[in-house]
Amino acid sequence: MTKVSQEQLVDVLSKHQLRKTETRIHVLNIFFNNEYALAHSALEKQLGNAYDRVTIYRTLNTFEEAGIIHQVPSSGEAKFALCHAHCDHQHHQDQHLHFNCTNCKQTFCLENVNIPTIDYPKNYEVHSLHITATGVCKNCKI
Ligand SMILES: [Zn+2]
Ligand SMILES: [Zn+2]
Ligand SMILES: [Zn+2]
Numbered sequence: 001m002t003k004v005s006q007e008q009l010v011d012v013l014s015k016h017q018l019r020k021t022e023t024r025i026h027v028l029n030i031f032f033n034n035e036y037a038l039a040h041s042a043l044e045k046q047l048g049n050a051y052d053r054v055t056i057y058r059t060l061n062t063f064e065e066a067g068i069i070h071q072v073p074s075s076g077e078a079k080f081a082l083c084h085a086h087c088d089h090q091h092h093q094d095q096h097l098h099f100n101c102t103n104c105k106q107t108f109c110l111e112n113v114n115i116p117t118i119d120y121p122k123n124y125e126v127h128s129l130h131i132t133a134t135g136v137c138k139n140c141k142i
Contacts, residue, residue, distance in 0.1 A: 016066040036106035037072040037079035073130045101137035
């Protein structure tokens with residue numbers, strides 16, 4: 001689990017042209033401290049109910065638009081995870097596989113898995129591709 005300093009968090013915000021606020025720092029820190037994607041409710045719980053729902057939603061929106069987090073394909077509640085690709089404003093480049101664990105119900109971003117190149121039919125312009133695998137994650141396998 002990665003521990004990040006306050007300076008690193010501020011740095012991430014400024015790289016994405018966001019002003020630092022207490023909420024943003026707090027929310028960002030939680031994303032850095034979890035290896036799996038977080039739903040709004042999980043985030044709220046980890047924040048210790050320190051902020052109201054609207055503030056959290058707004059923060060998530062801002063982060064997604066800025067290219068700090070991306071939405072993860074999920075059957076239930078929307079989940080978000082940190083972007084590791086060089087995403088920026090309105091332009092996400094996360095092309096990785098997502099893994100849904102049927103045991104702990106968490107979703108993981110698998111960055112180092114090769115995604116096969118797909119030949120799309122003529123005249124189809126692809127904007128995003130989501131590949132999701134389902135199974136048992138490394139934490140539950142032991
Ligand atoms: Zn992204
Ligand atoms: Zn699991
Ligand atoms: Zn992801």
